[in-house]
Amino acid sequence: xxxxxxxxxxxxxxxxxxxxxxxxxxxxxxxxxxxxxxxxxxxxxxxxxxxxxxxxxxxxxxxxxxxxxxxxxxxxxxxxxxxxxxxxxxxxxxxxxxxxxxxxxxxxxxxxxxxxxxxxxxxxxxxxxxxxxxxxxxxxxxxxxxxxxxxxxxxxxxxxxxxxxxxxxxxxxxxxxxxxxxxxxxxxxxxxxxxxxxxxxxxxxxxxxxxxxxxxxxxxxxxxxxxxxxxxxxxxxxxxxxxxxxxxxxxxxxxxxxxxxxxxxxxxxxxxx
Numbered sequence: 001x002x003x004x005x006x007x008x009x010x011x012x013x014x015x016x017x018x019x020x021x022x023x024x025x026x027x028x029x030x031x032x033x034x035x036x037x038x039x040x041x042x043x044x045x046x047x048x049x050x051x052x053x054x055x056x057x058x059x060x061x062x063x064x065x066x067x068x069x070x071x072x073x074x075x076x077x078x079x080x081x082x083x084x085x086x087x088x089x090x091x092x093x094x095x096x097x098x099x100x101x102x103x104x105x106x107x108x109x110x111x112x113x114x115x116x117x118x119x120x121x122x123x124x125x126x127x128x129x130x131x132x133x134x135x136x137x138x139x140x141x142x143x144x145x146x147x148x149x150x151x152x153x154x155x156x157x158x159x160x161x162x163x164x165x166x167x168x169x170x171x172x173x174x175x176x177x178x179x180x181x182x183x184x185x186x187x188x189x190x191x192x193x194x195x196x197x198x199x200x201x202x203x204x205x206x207x208x209x210x211x212x213x214x215x216x217x218x219x220x221x222x223x224x225x226x227x228x229x230x231x232x233x234x235x236x237x238x239x240x241x242x243x244x245x246x247x248x249x250x251x252x253x254x255x256x257x258x259x260x261x262x263x264x265x266x267x268x269x270x271x272x273x
Contacts, residue, residue: 004254005045005086012047012088014119014141014185020047020218021207027219028260029090029209030227030253033059033076037224038083044253046087048209050121050221051077053092053150058225065150068094070107074115081116090143090186091117095151098122101134108140121188123149125175129182136183144179146172146200147213148191159236161212161272163192173200180204188221189213191238194271212238214271220260227256238270 010016020027029048032038033055041049055076056068077091091111098104104122111117119141122128128144135142147162156162163169173196176187187208189197194214201208201217210217222239225231228249229241242252242259259265 004043009086011086014088017047017088017186017207017219018205021205026261026263027207027209028257029219029221030256031055031221031224032080032083033224035079035083038080038087039085040250041224041253042084042087044250045257046253048219048221049080049084049087049089051080051089051091051115051117052223053094054223058223058231064153065092066095066153068092070094070097070110073097074110077111077115077117088118089116090119090121091115093120093122098128098131101131104131105134105138105140108135112140119143119185121145123151125172126178129178132179132182132184136185141185142183143186143188143209144176144184145188145190146175146179146192147189150190159191161191161193163196169193169196169199172196173203176200176204180206189217191272193273195273210266212236212266212270212272215263215266220266222256228252237272238266240265240267240270 027047030041030046031052032041032049053065053068056062056065073094097107108120111120121143123145132142163172189210191212197210197213198216207218209219209221211221226239227242229243242256246252
């Protein structure tokens, strides 16, 4: 079990994540939506707290992330910022909040100034290169997001694995390189074949965090409620209930940290081919 981190531990930064990739040390990430969980996860050794627009589904009860607003994201980000001490705070930019670069700059500034974010995350490949370049040039750290993009659920026809087609896989590799070149600091890959995720992770110098993207990414993220086994309905294939066999939430989070650090999670049953 992970013993967590000492109170005097240095804050996690973009530089920290790059150093972890170079050292082949796995990065551990979980979503958080409030101060109490943020403090618990931070103490357990989570390196990145993601205020995900997944809150639209697991907190607000919607059937997608699309209804989530900028005000929602700022509110939850500020709450998490109050609870964290060491972890890097990454925040999703919600649906249509970054459709054009000027709008993205304005909304990213809100997340950082009002929400306390250290990094913003946005979905999309080549179409987002200019926006990433504009944000990065103004000192805003960016996490790009490829693979399954929940904000595009209606165009994709549901929550489906992406990148199984050879042409689509090649395009995703090129998008990853282009986003890195534009200034993205981190890349998140969601629901893609493990072999493709491994190829992308090798192809870029920036840290790659996976969710349903196999064991070869530089780090892993799960939705907190999936990890605790309390999400209503069917749990995604890539998720694991870490509460099973544990005495409480702290022990479950410690088990998750240890499983990611050791490479025990994700296992083959959590991956796509």
